[in-house]
Amino acid sequence: MQVRLNSNVHVIDTSVILLRKAVYEDMVTVPEVLEEVRDESSRLYLEVIDLRVEEAREEFIKRVRRAAEATGDVYKLSETDMKLIAKALELGAVIVTDDYAIQNVAKKLGLRFEEIIQRGIEKEFKWIRVCRGCGRKTRYEICEVCGSETRLKRVVKR
Numbered sequence: 001m002q003v004r005l006n007s008n009v010h011v012i013d014t015s016v017i018l019l020r021k022a023v024y025e026d027m028v029t030v031p032e033v034l035e036e037v038r039d040e041s042s043r044l045y046l047e048v049i050d051l052r053v054e055e056a057r058e059e060f061i062k063r064v065r066r067a068a069e070a071t072g073d074v075y076k077l078s079e080t081d082m083k084l085i086a087k088a089l090e091l092g093a094v095i096v097t098d099d100y101a102i103q104n105v106a107k108k109l110g111l112r113f114e115e116i117i118q119r120g121i122e123k124e125f126k127w128i129r130v131c132r133g134c135g136r137k138t139r140y141e142i143c144e145v146c147g148s149e150t151r152l153k154r155v156v157k158r
Contacts, residue, residue: 007112011088012051013097014080018042021116022049024096030056030087032080060086067108068101072127075152076101085109126155 010024014036064085068074088095094112106113133148
């Protein structure tokens with residue numbers, strides 16, 4: 001399914017608020033982002049910016065989860081992150097974040113993203129689990145062959 005992009009709407013991550021970079025005309029976030037903002041000055045900043053707060057719809061969260069599983073970012077994304085991407089997908093919006101896992105899944109879903117301070121990702125990548133003992137690829141935290149712990153390894157897609 002093709003995503004219809006709306007470059008006027010920006011879905012913002014917590015870091016946009018913490019860094020005082022909310023400079024977009026039409027900004028949206030999810031309620032979970034507000035829960036992550038705890039310091040007093042950032043709470044005051046929230047009161048002066050024009051920010052819509054909307055729940056992410058379950059059908060879009062499921063699509064994001066499937067994309068995150070495909071890229072392996074499911075191991076790195078929080079529920080808040082997945083809901084942010086889902087809201088951007090639902091609105092066809094630009095997502096504003098420095099989080100590489102969010103950017104990677106957004107790219108997989110055909111969404112645009114803007115970085116805040118860090119340079120954004122240039123290529124899509126995938127995370128795989130590799131056993132520390134025998135070197136096999138697996139989906140589990142403990143290798144089902146030798147019982148060793150696994151680690152995440154990034155593979156750049158060509």
